[in-house]
Amino acid sequence: MHQFNKILIGVAFSPNLEENIFEASRLSNMFNAQLVCVHVGNKTTEKEAKLQQIFEKGPKTTKDIKLVFQDGNPVNVILNTCTKEQIDLLILGALQKENIYKYYVGSIARTLTRKAPCSVLLLIKHSKVRIPCKNIVVNGLKDPKTEETIRTSFYISQALRCPKITIVEEVKQEAVHTKVSDDISLRRASIEKQRITTREDLRVREILDHITPELKKNIELRTQSIFGRRGYSIGHYARVIRADLLVMNAPRKTRLLDRIFPHDIEYILSELPTDVLIVK
Numbered sequence: 001m002h003q004f005n006k007i008l009i010g011v012a013f014s015p016n017l018e019e020n021i022f023e024a025s026r027l028s029n030m031f032n033a034q035l036v037c038v039h040v041g042n043k044t045t046e047k048e049a050k051l052q053q054i055f056e057k058g059p060k061t062t063k064d065i066k067l068v069f070q071d072g073n074p075v076n077v078i079l080n081t082c083t084k085e086q087i088d089l090l091i092l093g094a095l096q097k098e099n100i101y102k103y104y105v106g107s108i109a110r111t112l113t114r115k116a117p118c119s120v121l122l123l124i125k126h127s128k129v130r131i132p133c134k135n136i137v138v139n140g141l142k143d144p145k146t147e148e149t150i151r152t153s154f155y156i157s158q159a160l161r162c163p164k165i166t167i168v169e170e171v172k173q174e175a176v177h178t179k180v181s182d183d184i185s186l187r188r189a190s191i192e193k194q195r196i197t198t199r200e201d202l203r204v205r206e207i208l209d210h211i212t213p214e215l216k217k218n219i220e221l222r223t224q225s226i227f228g229r230r231g232y233s234i235g236h237y238a239r240v241i242r243a244d245l246l247v248m249n250a251p252r253k254t255r256l257l258d259r260i261f262p263h264d265i266e267y268i269l270s271e272l273p274t275d276v277l278i279v280k
Helices: 017-030 045-057 074-084 107-115 146-160 183-209 232-240 255-263 265-270
Strands: 006-010 034-040 066-070 089-093 119-123 136-139 164-171 220-227 245-249 275-279
Touching: 006 017, 006 074, 017 034, 017 045, 017 089, 017 119, 034 045, 034 074, 045 066, 066 074, 074 107, 089 107, 107 119, 136 146, 136 232, 146 164, 146 183, 146 245, 146 275, 164 183, 164 232, 183 220, 220 232, 232 245, 232 265, 245 265, 265 275
Parallel strands: 006 034, 006 089, 034 066, 089 119, 136 164, 136 245, 164 220, 245 275
Antiparallel strands: 119 275
């Protein structure tokens, strides 16, 4: 399990600047990590003074905050800084859509989400006062990366003192081969779904057996199988149960899967159901 020892947040002088820095500062304390703040643009006395003022108003960090000013392309500057500073977690503030309850990720954040060499947290619940994390939803789909993602979700839950984790096993609807046309076929389809659910639960339980008891301590755990379109289904579920954080696998970096990528995580990125962590 890769721990979050260094956190980076890009700072722009937007209306949410204070909230974003306060959230990042709190997270750095919870993970006992150093916070690196990067502003893409020229360094001025006024900018530096304003940021220092916010740092003083916000939560006191256990480690010194590092402030970086650099001109250039925003994506390149942040990616290069992530590599240079050996960042473990990149925090990106999501943009608000027309409806106050809908959020989307701009083109810069989408590119960073795909190309960042570290895990990425898409933040929509930025607040000056901490909102406790009460429920984490994590993908449990059958994938080589899933075990690491689930393990990371327990690490995060302990750091945030979150008492509940729900592992969602997304199953494509096509996995159910029985076509429903009458009551008999409906019963057959239900039995088939129950068999798939049992199989998926056993697979997830095997993953959980590999996780140390310390990480699972004081955490209420449940599993949930969902049949439907990947990405869309788990995003909808996280929204319905009002999850505070959705933890997802990062997409694989191959040309084929990059083309597939918009059909799964893109559903979540286009309308974020909550804060989203993409584990790399």
